[in-house]
Amino acid sequence: xxxxxxxxxxxxxxxxxxxxxxxxxxxxxxxxxxxxxxxxxxxxxxxxxxxxxxxxxxxxxxxxxxxxxxxxxxxxxxxxxxxxxxxxxxxxxxxxxxxxxxxxxxxxxx
Amino acid sequence: xxxxxxxxxxxxxxxxxxxxxxxxxxxxxxxxxxxxxxxxxxxxxxxxxxxxxxxxxxxxxxxxxxxxxxxxxxxxxxxxxxxxxxxxxxxxxxxxxxxxxxxxxxxxxxxxxxxxxxx
Numbered sequence: 415x416x417x418x419x420x421x422x423x424x425x426x427x428x429x430x431x432x433x434x435x436x437x438x439x440x441x442x443x444x445x446x447x448x449x450x451x452x453x454x455x456x457x458x459x460x461x462x463x464x465x466x467x468x469x470x471x472x473x474x475x476x477x478x479x480x481x482x483x484x485x486x487x488x489x490x491x492x493x494x495x496x497x498x499x500x501x502x503x504x505x506x507x508x509x510x511x512x513x514x515x516x517x518x519x520x521x522x523x524x
Numbered sequence: 525x526x527x528x529x530x531x532x533x534x535x536x537x538x539x540x541x542x543x544x545x546x547x548x549x550x551x552x553x554x555x556x557x558x559x560x561x562x563x564x565x566x567x568x569x570x571x572x573x574x575x576x577x578x579x580x581x582x583x584x585x586x587x588x589x590x591x592x593x594x595x596x597x598x599x600x601x602x603x604x605x606x607x608x609x610x611x612x613x614x615x616x617x618x619x620x621x622x623x624x625x626x627x628x629x630x631x632x633x634x635x636x637x638x639x640x641x642x643x
Contacts, residue, residue: 446629448629448631450631450632450634452568455615455637455639456636456637457528457530457617457618457619457634457635457636457637458568458617458619458634459634460631460632460633460634463629463631465629499567501567505629506629507629509556509621511558511570511573512558512570512619512632513570514560514567514568514569514570515567516567517567
């Protein structure tokens with residue numbers, strides 16, 4: 415499985431944008447980039463996913479580098495409820511197992 | 525949106541007890557479900573893949589006789605922790621994929637987890 419690397423932790427001020435980076439230099443041409451997040455004492459929740467083009471949804475934006483070796487999850491205005499561990503994961507098909515790395519622990523400062 | 529329900533949300537029981545955790549997909553069918561375990565301040569660790577109508581596939585190092593998985597219908601998978609001991613205390617989480625997605629790369633839907641405490 416292609417692996418991803420993320421910073422262990424990041425901080426953001428409330429109401430400011432947050433850019434969470436993910437490196438996946440060994441990504442294959444058919445791997446999708448998924449982002450999930452886990453709030454304290456809850457199961458993970460889906461945030462966004464993409465293949466080549468940048469993606470936007472109500473929660474976040476996903477910016478994918480042209481060579482696809484990295485991507486960035488963008489939270490446009492961080493709120494206290496966005497404090498969570500964010501996981502960047504690669505999967506080829508829906509049938510693939512979702513394997514979690516350490517993720518990035520995001521703290522949001524009021 | 526797609527919802528996965530886990531029950532119970534919290535269990536406290538004595539050592540030696542067997543504990544069953546249910547994972548239900550409420551508004552979609554799921555041929556495949558996954559079970560994870562998470563220890564404090566660690567990431568999720570995949571334990572097994574649950575397949576409707578067939579045997580579960582366990583990850584390396586996970587005892588299949590200790591963690592019994594049954595996926596008897598397209599909306600329900602159960603994980604039974606047999607003869608639980610304090611070291612089995614953990615946060616157990618299930619996930620499911622919607623069968624309607626086919627091979628298209630759709631996300632997994634996760635339950636809210638079950639916190640198991642063995643005294």
